[in-house]
Amino acid sequence: MSRPSFIKSRYNSFRFAFNGLAAVFRSEPNMHLHVLASIVVLVMAYRFEVTRVEWCLLILCIGMVWVAEIFNTSIETLTDLVSPEHNILAGKTKDLAAGAVLMAAITAVAVGLFIFIPYWAEYVKTEL
Numbered sequence: 001m002s003r004p005s006f007i008k009s010r011y012n013s014f015r016f017a018f019n020g021l022a023a024v025f026r027s028e029p030n031m032h033l034h035v036l037a038s039i040v041v042l043v044m045a046y047r048f049e050v051t052r053v054e055w056c057l058l059i060l061c062i063g064m065v066w067v068a069e070i071f072n073t074s075i076e077t078l079t080d081l082v083s084p085e086h087n088i089l090a091g092k093t094k095d096l097a098a099g100a101v102l103m104a105a106i107t108a109v110a111v112g113l114f115i116f117i118p119y120w121a122e123y124v125k126t127e128l
């Protein structure tokens with residue numbers, strides 16, 4: 001059997017990765033919440049004209065939460081495959097993965113508050 005060309009195999013890698021992204025969006029209600037939160041944050045960042053460094057921090061936080069959720073979904077899927085029956089270690093594995101998402105989300109909220117509180121305070125002072 002001939003090996004696929006370099007370009008074809010790279011193309012397939014990207015296609016599989018996008019399939020994975022699409023699967024998370026289809027199957028995970030939590031991902032819909034992350035997307036909604038990301039849109040709210042990006043709109044606020046645009047509205048308040050945050051600095052270039054603040055844009056970078058916000059985008060990093062959004063990416064961190066999305067990546068954590070995608071890994072969480074991957075770990076849940078693998079755990080269900082390996083241990084469909086009740087098992088303490090399977091439960092611990094899923095709890096750890098969910099804990100990672102929570103930690104990422106808490107970090108993102110903390111960064112968001114540090115960035116936006118001064119803008120909110122300025123808005124309240126000048127507009128209300």
Ligand SMILES: Nc1ncnc2c1ncn2[C@@H]1O[C@H](COP(=O)(O)OP(=O)(O)OP(=O)(O)O)[C@@H](O)[C@H]1O
Binds near residue numbers: 091095
């Ligand atoms: N096979 C199992 N053995 C033991 N406990 C399990 C098992 N599967 C799930 N659990 C427990 O139930 C919890 C929820 O598992 P579930 O697979 O429903 O995740 P989920 O609620 O869909 O997570 P998410 O909301 O992140 O998608 C786990 O965190 C774990 O504590």
